[in-house]
Amino acid sequence: MHYCSNDFHINENGVLKNKFGAKTNEELENRERDITTFRIAQLKDSPINGNFDLKHLQDIHRFIFSPVYDWAGEIRDGSLAKGGTVFTYPERIAPELNKLFSQLKSENYLQGLNKEEITQRLAYYLGELNVNHPFREGNGRVQRIFISELAEKAGYKLDFSNVSQKETIDACVLAYRKLDYSQLADLVSRSIEPNYAYQLTNEAINTAVFNSSNQNLLAAATNTNREEEKQ
Secondary structure, X not given: OEEOOOOOOEOOOOOEOXXXXXXXXXXXXXXXXXXXXXXHHHHHHOOOOOOOOHHHHHHHHHHHHOOXXXXXXXXXXXXXXXXXXXXXXXXXXXXXXXXXXXXXXXXXXXXXXXXXXXXXXXXXXXXXXXXXXXXXXXHHHXXXXXXXXXXXXXXXXXXXXXXXXXXXXXXXXHHHHHOOOHHHHHHHHHHEEEOHHHHHHHHHHHHHHHHHHHHHHHHHHHHHHHHHHHO
């Protein structure tokens, strides 16, 4: 990863300043991995509640990386590039993501879609989040958690644990350079399945609402009949 040369959060060796005091990338990566792996596991059991907006994304990043970086959860204010990819300029990150999340809201957070439909839309949003890369570090991990929580809200389980880092990077590069989300869709398709517990719960709620409505209608009809008999 290439950071802006005048980024205050980079030390003299080009390493992100961190709470461990690690002076090399290798030391930082090892220490960071231990902490973030544990934090991510916690999120799988207790997801962060949010509205699937920019604040929600920031809250996820803050939870995972606050033991490592003082700036966890903050939108980067320096430029960022990786390989031949230059990510969104800092001043455009918030406007672009707010626009993206407004689009997501207009799609009702992908609820009611079948597996093929939601696979395509999750791939699209994953690709667009990656293009923006709003944080100095940890974007991939945060994006996958955000997308997994979005899938869960829509009644699906999404688990990227069997997807390699290289597969993810290659798919994101294709989406960035050619607006081709097919590889990301393949990765999502391999990793997603319906959440039957969610579907059963919804069916139970719908049945309860239906039965309650019928009972209310029956009670109203009975009261009407009694009033007519009195007359």
